[in-house]
Structure formats: C-alpha cells, structure tokens
Amino acid sequence: MFNTGSPAQGKKFIDRIKHLKKFDMFIQNNQHIMIKAPRRFGKTSLVLKLFEQKKYNTIYIDIKKANSLTALSQLIIDEIYSLIGVNGIVLKAQDSIANLFKTLKTTLKIDTKIIQLTIETLEKHQKKQINEVELFLSSLDLVEKIAKKQNLQIKMAFDEFQDILFLSDKSILDKMRSVMQHHQFITYVFLGSIESVMNKIFANKKSAFFHFTRLMDLGGLDIDELSNFVIKFFKKEAIKIDDFIFDLIQYLDGHPYYTMKTLQTVYFNALQNNKKNIDKKDCIIALSNVLLETKPYLDEMIDRIKIKAHHHRVLWYLANNQKDQDISNIMRYKTYVSLENLGYIKKIGRAEYIICDIFLKIYLQQNNDMKLIQQQIDFIGLDYMGNKK
Ligand SMILES: Nc1ncnc2c1ncn2[C@@H]1O[C@H](COP(=O)(O)OP(=O)(O)O)[C@@H](O)[C@H]1O
Ligand SMILES: [Mg+2]
Structure with a gap:
C-alpha cells in the first residue's frame, strides 16, 4: 500500500x-x-x-x-x-x-x-x-x-x-x-x-x-525502485496500468510524499469507481486531486513567502523558468540566498537553483485561478493527452 x-x-x-x-x-x-x-x-x-x-x-x-x-x-x-x-x-x-x-x-x-x-x-x-x-x-x-x-x-x-x-x-x-x-x-x-x-x-x-x-x-526516491513497487502492487491488486503512470512518477521526481499521495489517490479512485484499468486520464485526475488537496498548505506557504520583499516574485520566475528583467542581479541573488535559508529552494550549481517542493513549483505555474478551480490544471513538462481543454 x-x-x-x-x-x-x-x-x-x-x-x-x-x-x-x-x-x-x-x-x-x-x-x-x-x-x-x-x-x-x-x-x-x-x-x-x-x-x-x-x-x-x-x-x-x-x-x-x-x-x-x-x-x-x-x-x-x-x-x-x-x-x-x-x-x-x-x-x-x-x-x-x-x-x-x-x-x-x-x-x-x-x-x-x-x-x-x-x-x-x-x-x-x-x-x-x-x-x-x-x-x-x-x-x-x-x-x-x-x-x-x-x-x-x-x-x-x-x-x-x-x-x-x-x-x-x-x-x-x-x-x-x-x-x-x-x-x-x-x-x-x-x-x-x-x-x-x-x-x-x-x-x-x-x-x-x-x-x-x-x-x-537524501535526494528523492529511486525512480526504478518506485516503478517496480508500483508494478508489483497493481499486479497483486489485479489492476491494469497504463505506462503513463511511469511518466507521472518521473514527473514527481522521486518526491516521496507527493509520489505516495498521488499513487494512493490513483488507487483509491480506481477502488471507488470499481475500475480494473488505470489510464492516462485517471493519473491526471489523481494528480489534480492531490494538488487541490494540498492547496491550503501551499497557500499558507505562499502567504509566508509574500511577507518578505521580492520573495514571491523571485520564486514565481524560478518556477516558470523566466528571467525577471526588473530586478537587479544583486537583489535576485540576495533573495535566492534568503529563500534558501528558509528552505524553499536548493542550490544545484553556480547561480542555479531549484524549488524543493515540486507541488509549490507546479502551483506557481498555475496562472489562471479559474482553470485551477475547474480542475483544468496545466502540468507543464508532463506530456499527457488528458482532457486539458
Ligand atoms: N522510503 C519511503 N517509502 C515510501 N514512502 C516514503 C518513504 N519515505 C518517505 N515516504 C513518504 O513521504 C512522507 C514523508 O516522509 P517523512 O519521513 O516524514 O519525511 P521528512 O522526515 O523528511 O519530513 C511519508 O509520510 C511517506 O508518505
Ligand atoms: Mg521528519
């Protein structure tokens, strides 16, 4: 389980x-x-x-x-x-x-x-x-x-x-x-x-x-180990899975908590709907469910981040992989250091940072509240054909 x-x-x-x-x-x-x-x-x-x-x-x-x-x-x-x-x-x-x-x-x-x-x-x-x-x-x-x-x-x-x-x-x-x-x-x-x-x-x-x-x-969980676990688990439950579930695992980057929560939701949704076949759409629905369930936690985090000048903005640009022209390099750097000290981002190379919480990153990529409420979430970088539109 x-x-x-x-x-x-x-x-x-x-x-x-x-x-x-x-x-x-x-x-x-x-x-x-x-x-x-x-x-x-x-x-x-x-x-x-x-x-x-x-x-x-x-x-x-x-x-x-x-x-x-x-x-x-x-x-x-x-x-x-x-x-x-x-x-x-x-x-x-x-x-x-x-x-x-x-x-x-x-x-x-x-x-x-x-x-x-x-x-x-x-x-x-x-x-x-x-x-x-x-x-x-x-x-x-x-x-x-x-x-x-x-x-x-x-x-x-x-x-x-x-x-x-x-x-x-x-x-x-x-x-x-x-x-x-x-x-x-x-x-x-x-x-x-x-x-x-x-x-x-x-x-x-x-x-x-x-x-x-x-x-x-301690990095994320090993993707192969996770995938094997998933294969064995669903086989035992006699539930067929689409290979897309492995893209989903990859997308979650071995993040233990979010991966477990999403896989658990995939499984519970299948049980609830008596499904013996999990397809791409089921995976996307589960991922959306978990993102929405995590929303209060993420909102709270964002409120805390917003208290400090520039923090939210710098994080937003990082999540969306864009360059903010309106902030000086020194200020951006200072803000990165502060965000790192607060545990939100991690340095992975010279002037290169990643957001530690993958859901925070996904959440910051959602720039349309209406779509979020209607559960039409953009999972940038996850190549899927779910009912996006
Ligand atoms: N090795 C693991 N196998 C399966 N799930 C894990 C593993 N490590 C972490 N998790 C999942 O991530 C969640 C958070 O793990 P936890 O050990 O509390 O993290 P931390 O102490 O780093 O905050 C767990 O509740 C579980 O769902
Ligand atoms: Mg702990």
Whole structure:
C-alpha cells in the first residue's frame, strides 16, 4: 500500500537501499552522522526504518516537539530512563522527588550514584539553581553515564535539529559539541530540513560541529525502485496500468510524499469507481486531486513567502523558468540566498537553483485561478493527452 501522513514503516517503506546500507555502516561503527533533505523527503522514515530493522538501543527525539530547552532536556531524560525500564520519570519527579528516589532504587538495577545524580539535576533545576542550558547539557551527559554503567551503545537521533536554534542562541552549538565529543557510548544522528542551516552547523569550517559528523544527502526516491513497487502492487491488486503512470512518477521526481499521495489517490479512485484499468486520464485526475488537496498548505506557504520583499516574485520566475528583467542581479541573488535559508529552494550549481517542493513549483505555474478551480490544471513538462481543454 502507499502510505502517507506518518513516516513510512515496514512493508510500506520503499527503496533507500544504498542509504540504509551506508547509514547502518556508519552507525554500527559509532560514527556520528548528519542527514539533510527538504521537508517530506523521508528523513524520519529512513531513521525509524533503520532503528526498527536493527536491534540497536535507540533514542529518538524530535526537536520540533519541544517548546523550550527545558522541555527538550526532560524528553531526553525520560527517553533514557524508558530505555532502562522506567517511564515518565520527569513527571514523577515533579510529583515527589523522595518517592521517585525510592521507586528508582527498588526497581532499577543501576548504580545509586546515577539515580542520585539524576534526582539532583532535576531538583536543582526545580529550585532554579541551574539554568536550562545547564539542564540540557546535563541531560546529554546523563545519557552517556547511564549507557556507560549499563554497557549500552546508544544510537540517538535528533530530528529537525535546526530547530534547536529556536530554543536557544547559537552558543548552544559550541556547548553541545564540547559535551558530545567526550561521549563514547552514544552515536549521534542529526536530521535537518533546512539545507543551508544544516550546512552552516555541520559543514562550515568555523562551526562547532565541523568534522564531527559524516554528511548524508537524501535526494528523492529511486525512480526504478518506485516503478517496480508500483508494478508489483497493481499486479497483486489485479489492476491494469497504463505506462503513463511511469511518466507521472518521473514527473514527481522521486518526491516521496507527493509520489505516495498521488499513487494512493490513483488507487483509491480506481477502488471507488470499481475500475480494473488505470489510464492516462485517471493519473491526471489523481494528480489534480492531490494538488487541490494540498492547496491550503501551499497557500499558507505562499502567504509566508509574500511577507518578505521580492520573495514571491523571485520564486514565481524560478518556477516558470523566466528571467525577471526588473530586478537587479544583486537583489535576485540576495533573495535566492534568503529563500534558501528558509528552505524553499536548493542550490544545484553556480547561480542555479531549484524549488524543493515540486507541488509549490507546479502551483506557481498555475496562472489562471479559474482553470485551477475547474480542475483544468496545466502540468507543464508532463506530456499527457488528458482532457486539458
Ligand atoms: N522510503 C519511503 N517509502 C515510501 N514512502 C516514503 C518513504 N519515505 C518517505 N515516504 C513518504 O513521504 C512522507 C514523508 O516522509 P517523512 O519521513 O516524514 O519525511 P521528512 O522526515 O523528511 O519530513 C511519508 O509520510 C511517506 O508518505
Ligand atoms: Mg521528519
């Protein structure tokens, strides 16, 4: 089945064969890594897949879920204790430190010194004797100490890592690095959606994390793997498919989310209409359905882009492959850099950029609202004979 909405797991996970192999080689050898790709490109799916496949001791933290450094630290402490068998320790500590101490001492086969250290850290933070940065760094050290005592090798993933900069100022990076570099029992995996920010953190010579990780770039899904998956799937369902579906896959450029969503719609439409034969028109209808379904998300994105001067205009010209004569080269360049920093575009060569979200690009190519509403969408570059007019 084609999965959307949550990270692709189990049999729904397609391709990434080379990535999984390389990723596993690194983390088996305790090599920290950084994986970057735009939103919805399958970073979370990839990490969860590897964590599910292998019997590693894992901690997965989504930085987006935390609204402060304190919350992030608490997540980390909760996760490491869950790993050794106690759930929800932060909440228990807020209830009663004394009770928690007793519970931990009786339930855990672990050095009381570590329990004491945990309790002390939580207590000091409660009493405001340490600030949230100190709490955060202590939580990282706590993971290492517990891992060492229990002789565990822990694989710890930080998803949407660039968001750490919303929780604290830049100096947090130096502080984290100086703590993490001493850790022998944790292999760190950093995932990030905004290419330029991730590059600044991990690939810039002046940055704290320079040389700390191996870098992995995650592109779209492999077109052949996707096509094979589709062939097998529809064969099993006894549904015939027109070869045009492969042009459609190509057109979506391996974008995991939009490809899955479109294929799922092709399939659901066939089921609903009791069709055992999928033709070109069905593919175009499904693509239009998904574009219209995504419209609110894209509109929201465009509203955000419009707030900044020139951004929408520069993006529009990029999507439509036209040259804007009315903007200076310097201004265009500055706007590209800003759009890249915001994660909307990606540099692929000297002064050459692409739009990361293929649907945003298609949407920006629709210059007639009426046609869009009537579902007569122009899919520029997709050579089809659907009922366009
Ligand atoms: N390997 C994959 N196989 C099948 N579908 C995938 C795969 N990777 C991603 N997807 C699809 O893309 C969506 C977004 O993936 P996700 O891992 O959440 O991306 P990210 O973490 O980069 O934002 C998933 O819900 C799923 O529909
Ligand atoms: Mg993700």
